[in-house]
Amino acid sequence: MTGRAQAGVPGVGRLHTWRAAIRIARRDAMRFKGRSLLVLAMIALPIMGVSAVDVTIRSSQLTTAETATRELGAADARISDAGHGPQPVYQEAVPGGVVPVQQNPGGKAAAKEVTVTEPDGSVAVAGEITPPVDPLVALPAGAHRLSDAFIYAPVRTRFGLLNVEIRELKAADPIAAGIAELDRGRFPAAADEMAATNGFLKSSGLHVGSQVRVRGLDRSYRIVGAYDLPSQLDAEQLNALPGAFIPPYEATRSTAERAMDPSGVPTYLVSVRGDFTWDMVKRANTLGVQVDSRAVRLHPPARADVPIYRTDFGDPVLYDSGDVRPKAVAAGVTIAGLSMLEICLLAGPAFAVGARRSRRQLGLVGANGGDRRHIRAIVLSSGLVLGAAAAVVGTLLGVVATMLLRGTLEGYVGQRFGGLTLRPTELAGVGGLAVLTGLLASVVPAVGAARQSVLASLTGRRGVRRANRFLPVAGLLLLGLGVAVVFCATMLTDSTYSAVLGAALAEAGLVMLTSAIIGAFGRLGRWLPLAPRLALRDAVRNRGRTAPAVAAVLAAVAGSVAVASYAASQAQEDRQAYVARLPHGEVAVGANGEAAGDLAQVRAAVEKNYPVTGRVDVSRVYVGGASCLKDEGLPGCGRIEMRMPPANVCPSSGPTGAHRLTVAQREALVHDWRCALRWGPSAISASDGVLVGGPAVLHALGVRDGAAEQALARGETVLFDRAYADHGSVKFTVIADVTKESQDGTEPAGAVKSLPVHLAAEEEPYGVVAVVPRRAADAAGFTTTPLGSYYTTSQMPSGAQRQALNSDVAKIGTRAEVYLERGYIGHGNLVLVALTLFAGVITIGAAGIATGLAQTDAEPDLRTLAAIGAPGQVRRTLTGFQCGVVAVMGVVLGSAAGVLPAIALRRGDQHRRWDEYRRELDEGWGAVTPPKVPLVVPWATLALLVVVVPLGAGLLAALVTRSRPDLGRRAEG
């Protein structure tokens, strides 16, 4: 016998104890591989995701040198016009702000007027521009250069028109190396060739070898290669040789357009001997040229050496970690916390199963002198071991997955990674989360196992542990606190965050109360048949194992129900807020501005693809020369505006109207007809909602008003808003030039035309305020132009017909709009389905784990049942009900708990809307309606969760259970 050994220093002794505990846990984990793998997967999967996200984010953050290469290629610098004319400027070291050294009052140097020559020969000033500077004036002697210019142009694709950046850069030149990565084919070598980004090829439906045509240009280009921009993989860009596209395309634009939009001006990539130093940059600045230098990016000058910071330009903007939005961090922490809670709740029962199966072993440890501390250490070690294994496996898998899926991830992030960046401290932190999760999940089973008496563990006596008395009381308090916070947050403030926090507190309280609530479920037992009664009683008597599983289901279901309720409520609100633009099933074609020329083609496309039964054409009034048809905003172009008699003007409208009234008066005006909301959305938009057309327009708008039709036929204008009626007439102000219109809200100046009017009984059908018969328009001296058509249909066009029409309209390459009134169409059903599925999977998983645990305990009962002659299926039935009971309790409690956050969020919305409403009233917006924020319970989702999921879980458990009892020897320690 060896002599008594001393334990030594207490801390060291404790460490030795833990080593023994970890050894037992590690070997046990290897012995029970199935259970270990289950827990490992539960913890490792989220860890894999988080570490993959970390590696992806870090890899996508480029170094300064990598960023410089992507923007400058192999060049030393890029020189460009600083945009302030030929005068000295100051610039930031890394390109950003530029200011002229001498600031003139206008802020711009020597601005030059740009004029427009009208078709009638008149000349108007279109605006002012700063004269351009040729960057080559700052080219150092002996430097190599490569021009780089781009312009946007409408390119014809297989689906229509696409506004695409066309870049003139000799991408194959060594100076440009690194800017564009050739994927296949080659870069253009001739003037009729182009290369295209994969992003462009994807969205245009074209391919290498296709011909590209640009609208308005009478030549085509052959695509000879595909490339990517490493920092913008989804970029839609075409590449041409310098001079191959921009000069011929510029020739198609008017001088004024070119002057007002001077794109296509080249910058130059420059290669010099040595570096392009900060001194060279400052020299270039003296000539009005801005420089983006690689050397300066890599080694920025001291702040004192950057003159721009000595001007009133201010200090450089510094981005640091403090810039991270706290709300995003809070959201991240909340999501991570809830995920950890969910994993703990799911993995907890698995550890409890382990502890229960190892009770003999733990009893032996107790018999050999292990006290509660040692038993706890052994069970906690199982969490530690599996958590650590999950940390290693999850992190490694995350890194490997990132490496394997690099291409896909780069596509998702939208840029090439600089390299695979692994931050050991961050990955260790992520791994630490796994260890923490494992430990937390095993805390409750560890405490439970330690509370078990050694004797009971050794004899295998099945004791029913007394429920914790503290937990339900704390849960009740937390629930009350949570509900109070929700109430305060929604009734007294509009803090959504507080409301959600309150809901989370309440849910945590409910999780703590689960054990007590399960006890209440037990009272239902007496009315149930044998198998469900046994299952329910067993679940209630063994709350220690039932409660975590029920809580896991509760948490998952509550989250899903909360989102589902909120989404359903919002969908209901959207449905209520939906305003139709046409009678159901009707079609409208509208072509304003430059699209007017495509009207005939679009009409033909509609008539070809849709089952249309009648067409009604409408026109609009326009003011000004022929050029105004294309762009009404040009100088010399005007519009008409309906005049409202002063008596009909809402007293609270106008710049000062609201301030003359008290809040009570403003609230009273909400119900005043003069202050009602006007001008809803219209399928065909015309100035002031005024259409020119005949009686058929009324039919198209769903107006059945014989008197109105007769009035139109008589040549009277039909008015749908009585506010504009002025003693039997309606007055239009003809504004000659919109660019000269006063912006101060006063009555616009111009000739006033008065037209006889008929006031229709109906108010503003589908956003139309007035229909002017052509005769009356002509008589008033208005010039009109076709605006569009209304079509009635024999049936609602099908999805295929809609796609066919969209394709035809895209081929025309027009900006004309075709609108089909299909009524309110909800969206987001997919989210609800996904959430329901998620909750279902968690429910089945948690209930399955709890059932496995219950089976371990129930084996003697089942043997007894078999011994007294119970048929084999009783085992299956009991297992099915054990699973179903956990699922039912979880989903019922979860559904109840989930409605609270939804109420909190909706009440928060309501509070905010009412605040906005009151503010609008205060600010004098008369035409506001009190907000309606409905709260809808998604009964279909709830029914699916409460009925179908538990049923499925129970059936699944019953199916996978053996009907014959286990005749093997009793489980080892």
Add this chain to the structure above:
Amino acid sequence: MSSQPTPPAEPRDPSHPAAGGPSTTGPTASTASTAPDRAVEPVLSLQELTRVHGTGAAQVHALRGIDLDVYPGELVAVMGPSGSGKSTLLTIAGGLDLPTSGRVVVEGTDLTMARRKDIAALRRRSIGYVFQDYNLIPALTAAENVALPRELDGVSSRRGRKEALAALEEFGLQELADRFPDEMSGGQQQRVAIARALVGDRRLVLADEPTGALDSETGDAVLALLRSRCDAGAAGILVTHEPRFAAWADRVVFLRDGSVVDMTLRSSAESLLAGGAAQ
């Protein structure tokens, strides 16, 4: 074990001062070489021990006023029918359960007055258990199982293993050191369990039917080992149904309905048991 061990041929002297017959006041048996010494304190002393399970109509008296001292070098067999209180006596003696009344003193510590953690510490340092089967922790090797009480006591793994190997060697079990329980026979497992029960300074072995799951030959080998450890100075209580195993003890205590109905020296017990068998 190379040869069949047999119980000691020489009956112990009932007149030895340490013997004391069926009295409850002192030691009852001794051998010439390692005679239990009345002059020293008993390793285990049970005084007026009572254990009542349940209350009211469900009340069961598992033990009624038991007095028993076990001295160093003494092996006491406890026999009796099922439900007589044998196992309860053993669990109370080892501090796994507490008596309803009376005292349990192990190496001078009154377990009824001690804190739970002190009782656990006592089990680590003074008391060793051997059960009928499944004595070893499946996740640990033989050496680690033997070292477990030491490691739980805070001794380093290296030192624990060293002590465990020494103990196994002492028991002639060194070749089993790195085997896991499922790689050993039942007899080997029980012998390793006895080695664990006596590792370090533990001097009290409580064996609850240690041969119950073994064939008679292996059972004898296990008992021989237990006997030899007691001869070397340990004190032991052996709960058994088998008279032939009880013959290894210095004293045999008969329990019925929680009371000691007879306490006899091994020689008397042998004749009693033989007579009982003949009847």
